[in-house]
Amino acid sequence: MFSLEDETFQVFGICSLLLLAKMTFMSLLTSRQRIKTGKFANKEDSYFGDKSAPANLKESLKANDEVERVRRAHMNDMENIYPFILIGFFYCLTGPNSNTAKFHFITFLMARVLHTIVYILAVKQPARVFVRLRPTEAVQAVKKSKNCVVIEDECEFEASGILDNASQDETFKVVGRPLVEATLRGISSTLLAYGGIGSGKTYSLYGGKVNHERGIIPRALEMIVQKMGSAQIQVSAYEVRSTDHIVDLLTPGPIDLVTCTVGGQLRDISSFPLKDGQSVRDIMKLIETNRTINSHQMTSITILQHDEAAGETIKSQLLFVDLASAGRNSVVSRQLSLLEHVVVTLGCKRGTRVPYRECRLTHTLQASLSSETNTALLCTLQPDKKLLSEALATIRFASRASKMPISREVRDRAPDPFLKVSELNKEIETLKRELSVQSLLTRGKSTMGIEPLNANQIAEAQRQVE
Structure with missing residues (x-):
């Protein structure tokens, strides 16, 4: 008969709580890595700690190996821990052998912790x-x-x-x-x-x-x-x-x-x-x-x-x-x-x-x-x-x-040559637009934006030179 006083269920509960705590820790660690490296998944996240736009928004949205490694470990936890909790609960309802069940639960817990340590530290x-x-x-x-x-x-x-x-x-x-x-x-x-x-x-x-x-x-x-x-x-x-x-x-x-x-x-x-x-x-x-x-x-x-x-x-x-x-x-x-x-x-x-x-x-x-x-x-x-x-x-x-x-x-x-070419093309287009605007503003004027000299001014300038 299933009971909360059952030792098997208690071990299962403790292992599940520890695994959930570990998964929560991985979520916090992912956030820490994003803040530390300045690499974020969304545009609005890149404003963290700074109300003004970042100097290089594209750079802050690029993938980062340190962030991705922690994030993948967190995703791997979610893919394994949630099924473990669900399957383990129904397994406890079947009244399994206590020693066998505890061995399975503790082994899974240790395996998840060891996997995270090896993966995060990139053990060679x-x-x-x-x-x-x-x-x-x-x-x-x-x-x-x-x-x-x-x-x-x-x-x-x-x-x-x-x-x-x-x-x-x-x-x-x-x-x-x-x-x-x-x-x-x-x-x-x-x-x-x-x-x-x-x-x-x-x-x-x-x-x-x-x-x-x-x-x-x-x-x-x-x-x-x-x-x-x-x-x-x-x-x-x-x-x-x-x-x-x-x-x-x-x-x-x-x-x-x-x-x-x-x-x-x-x-x-x-x-x-x-x-x-x-x-x-x-x-x-x-x-x-x-x-x-x-x-x-x-x-x-x-x-x-x-x-x-x-x-x-x-x-x-x-x-x-x-x-x-x-x-x-x-x-x-x-x-x-x-x-x-x-x-x-x-x-x-x-x-x-x-x-x-x-x-x-x-x-x-x-x-x-x-x-x-x-x-x-x-x-x-x-x-x-x-x-x-x-x-x-x-x-x-x-x-x-x-x-x-x-x-x-x-x-x-x-260095990305494709991205560099794209950025240079955009810069060329921007300069072309600025030149066309400048041409409209200076039409009939000198390129410095000064009115051309009239005949009297030219004669006065020549007289001063002589």
Whole structure:
């Protein structure tokens, strides 16, 4: 029999009150964030604390990441807490087992609180690591066990996904497609490909000679072409050679050296607009023609999307990095060691200095390895027992890279060229109207608004000059 004295109902009531209090707190927190950032949903709200119109009304009505994050958490609470209260009430009427019911109620309460903390604080997720095993008929030292790579039945590494005997299409769906989709949503992404000589790293990214062997990069370009809409797409490609020079790969004529500036930004780098399938083939042909061995190749895809609702342009970048295999090249080995040092430092606690400027490779990857980028790593392995040392080195790098923190909710809002053009056109129209009014007012008068001199005044002026 249902009773208010029932312990199950009392626990349900306490959990419901705490959840409602939490939801009310989220509402107040949303208001606080709007006031703090000066970003409001409605025009009349922008007058808060000031009876006069704000200096820039359009700016105050734009979306803000800090406000949107709190608002989405509040909306998520409403979508879950109200159904919980309704369903929980009828659940109590059924006379459930007291311990089971209390477990469900308390678990839901803790889950909602934990979700809000993680979401509001934007707790960074570990970088995703995928391992692709190259098929071989030799004696295998590397084996797959569920989502773990086992080397010599001793060393184990748990990956986000293991591609064993996978096709190029399957590899793209698992590794490449999520990165493309994130970039199209405005979240910059990076894919690092790491592996030994002949492990299939370059094949995974660029592919083979026949159509079904296309790699991740051409498939990503094709997918972007299909879904680009009105977005502006620019593609750049370059490589960091063992001489520590940065070389442009899309230069149709002589190869040009590229300068790396503060923050790893590249200057004098050429870019090709991505418009259709033919431009994809042209870009891939230039890359294949100009790239060299023992070099780290980067293919950068920059997407500019106009958000009409917010009146701004969202800029995102998708970067594919084909890291050279060390082999016996001491310079490449040093570059990879410095990159590994950067990766280890990124996995340490905040405040630790990251040595990006130790070499050109790490310097150019500075922005792409930041915590504001959605990072993934594709490690390619040859299970051959004779190549055990290369497999161990690759797994060591993968283990360290998996600790790099990333955030998948950061968007880079670039200066909006569309909005700027619109504002300039409006200003031109306003100036034209002012000129036409001025012309009407000064008709028959000088442009300074002064009556023209008569004959006597002109004669008097000449006499004074003489």
